[in-house]
Amino acid sequence: xxxxxxxxxxxxxxxxxxxPGQVGMxxxxxxxxxxxxxxxxxxxxxxxxxxxxxxxRGFVVTYVRNFTDVDDKIIVRANQESRDWTEVVAQYIxxxxxxxxxxxxxxxxxEPRATEHMPEIIHMVGGLIDKGVAYVVDGNxxxxxxxxxxxxxxxHRKLAxxxxxxxxxxxxxxxxxxxxxxxxxxxxxxxAWESPWGSGRPGWHIECSAMSVAHLGxxxxxxxxxxxxxxxxxxxxxxxxxxxxxxxxxxYWIHNGFVTIHAEKMSKSLGNTFTIRALFEASGYAExxxxxxxxYFVLSAHYRSPIDVLDDSFQESKRALNNVxxxxxxxxxxxxxxxxxxxxxxxxxxxxxxxxxxAMDDDFNTPEAIGExxxxxxxxxxxxxxxxxxxxxxxxxxxLRSIGQVLGLFQIQVQDWEFGEKAAWTSKLANRSTPQLSxxxxxxxxxxxxxxxxxxxxxxxxxxxxxxxxxxxILEDRPDGTSRWKR
RNA sequence: GGCGGCGUACCCAAGUGGUUAAGGGAGCAGUCUGCAAAACUGCGAUUCAGCGGUUCGAUUCCGCUCGCCGCCUCCA
Numbered sequence: 001x002x003x004x005x006x007x008x009x010x011x012x013x014x015x016x017x018x019x020p021g022q023v024g025m026x027x028x029x030x031x032x033x034x035x036x037x038x039x040x041x042x043x044x045x046x047x048x049x050x051x052x053x054x055x056x057r058g059f060v061v062t063y064v065r066n067f068t069d070v071d072d073k074i075i076v077r078a079n080q081e082s083r084d085w086t087e088v089v090a091q092y093i094x095x096x097x098x099x100x101x102x103x104x105x106x107x108x109x110x111e112p113r114a115t116e117h118m119p120e121i122i123h124m125v126g127g128l129i130d131k132g133v134a135y136v137v138d139g140n141x142x143x144x145x146x147x148x149x150x151x152x153x154x155x156h157r158k159l160a161x162x163x164x165x166x167x168x169x170x171x172x173x174x175x176x177x178x179x180x181x182x183x184x185x186x187x188x189x190x191x192a193w194e195s196p197w198g199s200g201r202p203g204w205h206i207e208c209s210a211m212s213v214a215h216l217g218x219x220x221x222x223x224x225x226x227x228x229x230x231x232x233x234x235x236x237x238x239x240x241x242x243x244x245x246x247x248x249x250x251x252y253w254i255h256n257g258f259v260t261i262h263a264e265k266m267s268k269s270l271g272n273t274f275t276i277r278a279l280f281e282a283s284g285y286a287e288x289x290x291x292x293x294x295x296y297f298v299l300s301a302h303y304r305s306p307i308d309v310l311d312d313s314f315q316e317s318k319r320a321l322n323n324v325x326x327x328x329x330x331x332x333x334x335x336x337x338x339x340x341x342x343x344x345x346x347x348x349x350x351x352x353x354x355x356x357x358x359a360m361d362d363d364f365n366t367p368e369a370i371g372e373x374x375x376x377x378x379x380x381x382x383x384x385x386x387x388x389x390x391x392x393x394x395x396x397x398x399x400l401r402s403i404g405q406v407l408g409l410f411q412i413q414v415q416d417w418e419f420g421e422k423a424a425w426t427s428k429l430a431n432r433s434t435p436q437l438s439x440x441x442x443x444x445x446x447x448x449x450x451x452x453x454x455x456x457x458x459x460x461x462x463x464x465x466x467x468x469x470x471x472x473x474i475l476e477d478r479p480d481g482t483s484r485w486k487r
Numbered sequence: 488g489g490c491g492g493c494g495u496a497c498c499c500a501a502g503u504g505g506u507u508a509a510g511g512g513a514g515c516a517g518u519c520u521g522c523a524a525a526a527c528u529g530c531g532a533u534u535c536a537g538c539g540g541u542u543c544g545a546u547u548c549c550g551c552u553c554g555c556c557g558c559c560u561c562c563a
Contacts, residue, residue: 313499
């Protein structure tokens with residue numbers, strides 16, 4: 001049974017979708033005013049994995065992830081750079097798409113944009129005014145927080161407590177300090193849409209209410225995002241949506257934890273942000289390899305825990321992944337028709353699958369799931385040493401790949417995996433750029449070394465191996481006298 | 488001030504009211520190897536921040552203390 005930790009109740013709950021077999025899932029995407037960083041990557045990877053697992057479990061998932069493409073920060077950015085806000089939006093939507101593609105994050109079923117839902121937004125704002133939970137002041141529309149008795153139900157706070165914390169802007173136009181804008185008047189040159197309250201633009205929050213209801217209905221199954229969105233963003237979405245529709249909004253709220261760098265929150269003032277793009281550029285590995293390393297790192301901690309990036313974090317993930325690809329390499333090499341350990345495989349694969357599902361069913365416990373995979377890896381290696389038939393080896397490989405697919409791991413062709421270490425990542429390892437040897441050259445050198453070895457010319461043999469190593473080629477001698485190589 | 492979370496071996500990180508407290512990285516030793524590498528095997532927390540309480544029994548539940556962190560303002 002799949003259980004999910006619901007932020008609303010603060011507990012793990014059995015997951016039962018509204019319509020059996022189907023899941024509607026809305027995840028807050030990004031406001032497109034800057035490049036995305038590792039924190040965005042975590043959120044994207046976590047919810048991508050949740051989506052993949054729901055599909056693995058047989059649910060038909062409708063996955064919606066929005067773009068907030070009208071916002072104060074976008075306007076500020078456009079003004080700073082003296083260009084039109086639509087250019088800023090276009091640039092960062094493209095950048096986001098590129099980042100997601102690089103991270104092997106699957107494309108959502110819908111990627112709605114706020115600016116494409118103005119009629120729905122205006123309709124919702126008008127409806128909230130009609131119902132008396134919103135009021136107009138000089139072309140601005142505010143939501144009356146005091147009129148929604150459940151306000152604070154998601155973040156588990158009381159209005160009075162929030163006020164006691166001070167730090168709330170005093171805005172004379174608001175009836176209550178916690179009231180928030182549904183609609184703002186626009187200045188000349190700012191993005192603006194005609195509305196019954198004058199020319200203006202939506203406040204933050206309302207676009208997600210309008211888009212989620214438009215694409216998934218008034219009540220839907222899962223709403224997710226980073227934990228910082230719990231308040232005020234998701235709290236306000238609930239207030240708006242439920243006041244407007246009169247129905248309950250999202251049924252399961254899922255929030256992922258933060259990424260910190262050396263235990264510090266990423267922030268521009270600290271200068272410790274890692275953009276996704278920079279990570280790929282610094283890695284030194286092929287993009288597909290880098291993607292799996294980042295995914296492995298992200299999924300090696302539970303999604304609700306904070307995850308800290310240290311100098312060696314990515315390198316550790318890379319090495320852990322090397323083990324699995326070493327196994328896949330050996331599985332690919334199997335060519336015998338019968339194997340002594342074939343009989344053991346069925347049981348191992350069954351346990352792998354049940355262990356994997358048990359872990360994922362428990363609130364998407366990816367670290368546990370990865371642990372299960374690593375444990376089974378050793379068992380399979382033992383079988384391999386005893387002997388596997390080519391057919392069984394292929395079966396093992398396919399199963400590892402199909403389970404790995406849920407996590408977005410082990411999907412690379414073995415010959416494209418890079419076993420050597422060359423990443424700069426966060427530490428300052430120099431990026432060596434030695435010319436790549438062609439496969440023909442490598443095979444030739446291996447042939448020469450083999451001849452040297454059969455003459456017991458160990459000096460020459462080691463010379464060749466060292467020379468290959470300089471070019472990033474790793475040699476491993478098999479018991480039968482042949483050698484395998486990998487980069 | 489309010490709310491919430493965390494503290495498990497050198498590092499990362501799961502987990503459980505009671506059999507051996509996963510797994511990965513690093514390390515050490517062994518098997519294998521001409522030597523390596525890989526793989527495998529073994530070693531490594533008598534202990535889960537500290538102190539009390541509940542219990543036949545707690546790392547796991549409760550309370551307190553110490554330390555760290557997040558949210559309460561834009562934020563994945």
